[in-house]
Amino acid sequence: MKKISHSLFAYTVIVDILVILMFLIAIIIMILTKRDNDISNVFFTFFILIGVTTFLFARVVSGKILKPLNEILKGVHQYKEGNYSHKIVLKSKNEYAIVAKALNDLATGIDDEKRLTRQLETSRKQLVMDISHDLKNPLANVLGYSTYLQKDIKRMDESEIHNYLQIIVNNSTRANHLIEDLFDFTKLDANDYELHLEELDFCQFIREVIMEYLPEIEEKHFHYEFIIPEEPLILSFSPKEMKRAISNLFENAIKYNGHNIELKVEVIYTQRMVRLIISDNGIGIPKELQESIFSPFKRVDPSRNSKTGGSGLGLCITKKIIDMHNGCIILQSDVGKGTVFRITLPRDGWR
Ligand code: ADP
Numbered sequence: 349m350k351k352i353s354h355s356l357f358a359y360t361v362i363v364d365i366l367v368i369l370m371f372l373i374a375i376i377i378m379i380l381t382k383r384d385n386d387i388s389n390v391f392f393t394f395f396i397l398i399g400v401t402t403f404l405f406a407r408v409v410s411g412k413i414l415k416p417l418n419e420i421l422k423g424v425h426q427y428k429e430g431n432y433s434h435k436i437v438l439k440s441k442n443e444y445a446i447v448a449k450a451l452n453d454l455a456t457g458i459d460d461e462k463r464l465t466r467q468l469e470t471s472r473k474q475l476v477m478d479i480s481h482d483l484k485n486p487l488a489n490v491l492g493y494s495t496y497l498q499k500d501i502k503r504m505d506e507s508e509i510h511n512y513l514q515i516i517v518n519n520s521t522r523a524n525h526l527i528e529d530l531f532d533f534t535k536l537d538a539n540d541y542e543l544h545l546e547e548l549d550f551c552q553f554i555r556e557v558i559m560e561y562l563p564e565i566e567e568k569h570f571h572y573e574f575i576i577p578e579e580p581l582i583l584s585f586s587p588k589e590m591k592r593a594i595s596n597l598f599e600n601a602i603k604y605n606g607h608n609i610e611l612k613v614e615v616i617y618t619q620r621m622v623r624l625i626i627s628d629n630g631i632g633i634p635k636e637l638q639e640s641i642f643s644p645f646k647r648v649d650p651s652r653n654s655k656t657g658g659s660g661l662g663l664c665i666t667k668k669i670i671d672m673h674n675g676c677i678i679l680q681s682d683v684g685k686g687t688v689f690r691i692t693l694p695r696d697g698w699r
Contacts, residue, residue, distance in 0.1 A: 363405070370401060373393075375390055377393055378390050417444070419436055423435075423436035423448070423455075424451070432456070433459055436448040436451055436452055474645075478644070479526075482526050485519075486522040486523040529665065530661065533661050533664060536668045543672055546584070546586070548583065548585065549580040550693075551615055553591075554613070555576060557595060561598045565598075565611060568605075568607050571611070572610070572611045573611075574614075575612070575613070576613070576614070576615045583695065589669045593691075594626075596665065597666065598626070600662060601687070604631060605631055606630065609630045609686075610628065610686075611628050613626050617695070618695075620696065622692070622693045622695055623693075624690075624691045625688065627687065627689075630687065631683070632681045632685055633648055634648065634683050635681075642666075642679075645660040646663075647660045670693070673693055673694075675693040677689060677690070677692075678692075
């Protein structure tokens with residue numbers, strides 16, 4: 349950064365030059381007016397000239413120094429009051445403009461920081477509201493039906509009792525699911541959370557995850573196709589977290605789609621990356637929600653989620669885990685045509 353010495357140095361030099369110039373002019377005036385070269389006359393003329401010039405010079409300099417200084421001071425006062433959006437505008441392009449720019453940049457930085465804090469605070473509040481809202485319904489149901497059972501169990505027949513108990517079980521499961529997802533979400537969000545990476549065959553790993561979901565896939569009569577290379581594909585990843593991330597995509601495909609859809613799982617790779625593609629031709633996700641669907645509590649249809657028991661945290665957790673592996677997840681979907689998730693992971697391991 350330039351130092352603020354140039355202007356002051358220039359003004360000092362100008363003052364020196366002016367003093368010498370005035371002295372010479374005073375001598376020239378004496379010679380031209382053919383007055384006797386009395387030194388006191390020279391000094392008299394010199395002082396008059398220097399007086400007028402100093403006055404004019406002071407006016408120019410005050411415009412060049414005091415005006416920008418006042419503007420800077422005004423700006424600093426605004427910042428003191430918390431108005432960080434204020435901009436110090438100077439006409440001059442000298443060192444004061446550098447100071448003003450540095451202050452403007454500082455204020456913009458603080459303003460951005462404050463905006464970010466406000467946004468974080470809003471999303472934190474929203475998160476707490478969403479959690480309370482999502483926990484309220486199942487817990488209210490559990491409380492309501494168990495109180496009802498407690499009071500009237502004697503006059504109820506067996507099927508009635510069974511029905512109410514089933515509602516209690518379903519709602520407790522929902523609440524439990526939400527709490528588990530919340531726990532994972534906050535755990536992954538912590539800055540000090542570390543993945544336990546292992547060098548494993550990614551293809552074998554995917555086959556094992558699929559095997560777990562095969563009974564459900566068959567129960568819903570999905571037409572499935574798995575294109576997974578036979579040869580081992582060694583990758584550095586955390587099997588526990590990766591399983592959580594990918595299971596979520598299988599669970600969603602099963603949960604949110606009807607029967608008889610097509611499900612395709614494919615693993616492709618190059619020297620530098622591995623790509624897992626999970627696609628279905630089910631109900632799809634509306635375009636306007638595709639960007640925000642990875643945010644917490646974002647759902648296509650909240651009422652549908654309460655039936656399916658989804659917490660709205662699944663895709664958010666999946667994305668977090670993929671990001672932590674330095675990978676990326678891309679969603680492509682069309683309503684009524686289906687959904688494709690593409691996960692790309694770097695092959696050169698942890699960077
Ligand atoms: P949840 O944990 O509640 O299942 P997710 O974050 O996993 O929530 O998913 C967010 C929303 O995305 C779901 O509410 C669902 O509507 C939609 N969704 C996710 N995957 C699919 C899919 N394969 N087909 C249709 N909709 C899906």
